[in-house]
Amino acid sequence: MIFNIFKKELKETLRDKRTLIMMLVIPILIFPLILNVVVGVSSSFEESAENKTLKIGILGETNDYLALKLNEIPNALGPKTLIPYHGDSLKMKADLKEEKLDIVFIYDSKFSEKLDKMEPTKLICAFDKTNIGYEQRAQKYVQYIEAEERLKRYQTLNIDEQQITPFEIAFENSASNQKMIGELVGGFLPYIFIAFGFMGCMYPAIDLFTGEKERGTIETLLTTPVSRWKFLIGKMLVIILSGLMASFFALLGLFFSINFMDIIPDPEIMNVINQILSLGFVLKLFLLLLPLTVFFAGIMIPIAVYTKTFKEAQSIIAPLNIIVLLPAMAGLFPGIELNVQTALIPILNIVLTTKGLIGGTIDYSLLILSFSVMVVLAGIAVAVSFKQFGKETNILS
């Protein structure tokens, strides 16, 4: 009987445009859209920042030592135009502030003499840090000039550079690519899956419970010789399936984005990502999402049963989204790790467990603890739903 109820409710749900959009269309498009926009915008910003001819203010004249050195820098490090300010530092700073200039160099009037005497001399390089690429460009220019000057001094002092270099320091990353990916995006991905899981549950929950009351179909349903709990379970299964499908379609969208949008140029990283997105990972992820989605359905059903209209139900459940996603957001912060305490916090535990699965750093005893916590909560939520669905005052408006 439960299967008959499930089948009918699923058929109706799949014919509801709102649910289809929330369960299928938006989740499947979200990753391609986000990644397209992020990758497209950032690469176009980087490209334009690299190719932009920067206007560089020079405190002195165009035949100053620094100006000459800047002019010697090849255009491969970024095109530039030098504008001399003939000692007027106030006007130059004002022009920088008004964005008539991109980078300015302020230096001592005895800059060249001090360099000749091999004395340290101050060089101020100012720019607006909110402009993408300016800092990197300024660093490139300064490093180029400084390297040349340093080499000149070694030669004058007859010093072998090798001899004054005590260490050849190399910082190596001991984290695997998988761990790095887990740390960088491991919190974000489960957040998205959880958000869609919640939204995927929302419309069917309202439609299958509040909708029955609003459309006046609940009464005839309850005159049939079928126990109420069977209706509850049949309907709940559709809500859970809808939530899981929304998460699945989001994952599918991610998979297609990575494989067909050419957003990851490094084949090694690509290989690691494909290893992460294995069937085993997907099964583990959905095993974790299952009790969470049951929990979502379990907190939405009592609300949907209690409310009388679609609007009323939506006005309560939609803000609940934010409350539910707060612990999920906590999982995005660096430093928050899965331990016995965090494994007891619902939703956050699923985010951190998924993060561990993505990074390959999961402690399976904590995974079992997180899963058990969610199963217990899901059970409580189902019991509350059952109690509310059984109340005459809730069922009949």
Added chain:
Amino acid sequence: MIKVEHLTKQFSLNKEQKKEVGTTDKFAFAVNDISFDCKPGEIFSLLGPNGAGKTTTLRMLSTVITPTSGSIIMGGINAVTHPNEARRKIGFLTGSTGLYARLNAHELIDYFAALYGVSNQLLTERKKYLFDLLDMNEFAHKRIGKLSTGMKQKVSICRTMIHDPEIVIFDEPTSGLDVITAESIIQLIRDCKAQNKTVIFSSHIMGEVDLLCDSLAIIHKGQMKYQGSMQEFREKMSEKSITAEFIKTVQA
């Protein structure tokens, strides 16, 4: 056969409801100690003004809500203690019954047949009989949301009768319907009587009652005001019209 004895339904009142009713009592009686019998092959009418307790009574009969006290025997089954068994014998139709707009008539009828445990063979037979009788074949594959009110009412009737119930409960079945659609309901009630089914219906349209019912009960504020056959009611009338007599009975 329906046998109702000392049926009572008490609801707890919340703050708003207390204000509305103008009481400090924690509870209110929607139905208070009513008893009546409905026999097979007879049409029993439950009358009363709005808020009299008709719908609450019929909801208790159809087992949607549980009585606070009293007993309901439906076709020999105690509907209070064995609601699921009683439901198999009941067909329930209200004027405000909604249907699943995203299903078509075939899908909806199949679903309710499954809920009532109707076998596939019986379903095929009943569907053919009812679809022909109600002239539903033309629109049976259209989504219900796209049907006219009259067509929807036919689907509702078909849904009510698909498991061939021995007891049919109608709660203000013609309320809000146009004359032509209401006529199909009147015809259904007559057919049920002809098929020796037990029929109970609530209404406040006296013309309908006069036309159809064999016996009646008038309730007001949850209490029984009159019970007897329609013939007796007519004979005892001191007012000129049935409507006037009904009002007099209620106000007595």
